[in-house]
Amino acid sequence: MDPQAYIVMSAILFSIALLGVMIRRNVLIVFMCIELMLNASNLALVTFSRMHGSLDGQIAAFFVMVVAAAEVVVGLAIIVTIYRTRRSASVDDANLLKF
């Protein structure tokens, strides 16, 4: 199979996720979109690894997974805490940290 298809697939997934981050207000959706962006880049990394015949990309993908797992732990905790205090899951409501 043509590896380029995977790259295209990865780009499409990334673009969807990007749009989701920008236009959705629900914090959980935004969070999932971020996860999607990470996985889209993982897919690109693994594909590049395959195309160049080296393992570097696959190793990088493992690192991204580890980071993503850590990020989920911290991020979900933050989201839950914000929801508990502010009774809202909208990213636009958490706007106290500003000028």
Next chain:
Amino acid sequence: MTPLEVTQATGLFSLSWLLIAIPGVIAALLLVAGKVSNPWGHILATLAPIASFVLALLLFLQLLGRGVGDRSVNLKLYDWIAVGNWHIEAGLQIDQLSIIFALLITSVGSLIHIYSIGYMAHDPNRRRFFAYLNLFIAAMLLLVLANNYFALFVGWEGVGLASYLLIGFWQDRPTAATAAKKAFVVNRVGDLGMSVGIAFMLYLFGSVQFSDVNAGAANMTFTQATILGLLLLLGACGKSAQVPLQSWLLDAMEGPTPVSALIHAATMVTAGVYLIVRSHAIFAQTETAALVVSIIGTVTLLAGAWIGCSKDDIKKVLAGSTMSQIGYMMLAAGIGPAGYAFAIFHLVNHGFFKANMFLGAGSVMHATDDDVNMRHYGALRKALPITFVTFGMGYLAIIGFPFLSGYFSKDHIVEAAFDRSWILGVLALIGAGVTAFYMTRLMIMTWFGRDRYADGVHPHESPLIMTVPLILLAIGSVFAGLLLNDWIGGWLDPAVGGQSGHSGIFDFSLIGGITLPVVAIGVVIAILIFGRGRQIPVEQPASRSPFTLAGRNDLYGDAINEAVFMRPGIGLVEGVTKTDTGGVDGAILGVSGIIAGVGARLRRWQSGFVRSYALTMIAGAFLVGIVVVLGRLA
């Protein structure tokens, strides 16, 4: 003149550092020990200069026993500073000049210590006073015994410090505190000349030791010698209260009277003369600087006499007289080889008779509840017979009554001044006449006439502990000239490169013949104005004579300093302040204002909306991506 042979110290001479160490250690001890030493501090402090005097006397006797060539003894203490090619050792030089000074300082110093025990008896801070006096003795001995200009300078600053502390001894009096500060500041001006001069010496000779400087002096160019001479003269002017740095001495009379006697009459203020005489090799190379020394001496001797004529404060009259007499010494020192020995001769005599008169004035103040105004005295000779007689001896000595000490030394100086230039000679002669006038005025106002003291003042003779030093100093004033006249020239000449003409006690010269009538005229005028039958008003009468007004205002020395230095100084400082607030601060504050303004606008970007941050980030990432791609393509 044969070059100086410098022999290394052996035997007793290797102990000569004790001269300085004894009073120095005791000063430190009294200051550190505090109140514990109150009961015995003054006695210990009085023993210190006496011990130094005994040691100095022994050293002097040893020097007397040596041949002329061996009389300059060098004692190396330790290597002080060794940097590159400069090796400065801390050392002492005991020779004909320094031993005379050491004897004068320790003998007059001891007597004044003894006197102070009585004078300061009721002062709660007597111990501190004695500690400072000892500090002064130590610093002054270091000044005259040092074998190089660096160590001399340490002593020079030490006596300045002691002078400052003692002028301001009664710190609770604002006038005393101000006078102390003034003395300190004016002396700094002189010290500037001194320290630049020492630096110049290091540059020229690579050494500041007297022997090296004297040896190298002959190789200086005329310009170098003149600059160096004038720098040293500036230092001497500051310490010796010579015009134009004279203004501090009159105010220095705020200190306790023994201090005025010891520091501001007998010893410290003569340090400038010592410096000039010690640097004779430099002045030998430069007619100009030497002439300036003489001119400054002449101007000061007239200025001091002028002030002395118009003051009513007994201590200020004596202070004016001190300026005037040091002017004579400076005049003699500037004359060169023919005058050095006379300068020192007059210095020693002056040390005795002026200390005597100052202590006498202190005794009078003691008797009249610390009143210094001579208009409130009068007829004190009956109440204070001993002080009157001793003071009278000092008076006769200073005006140059035949065969008293001032007669010999002042006549020599006037004579030498005539040999140098008739203008200097005539001015010195006029000075002698004026000296006789104002001293006679002081005598009449204090001791004769009708009593004018306030009700409730009961003058009484001072205790023995004060009168005995007076008697000893009076004996010194009477006989010092007679004893030293034939001897001191021959003794000092090898050390100072001098060629003083020998004159016996009964050698009468033409000039000496003129001086006596001039002095007599001064005395007679004073008697006619202030003497029998004349009323001396208790209040100072208003005067419109510009001469009197100038004299009462110290010849406007303070006004001149204020107009020439203080006002422009303030103007300069104000200008600098304006530049600072307007220019420097303006630039800094302007820049910070611009940055703050820009920041105030930029921070609006921090809107708190996470999605707009995300948009910014994505836009940024796109921008980076585009730049990378374009970079690849290019």
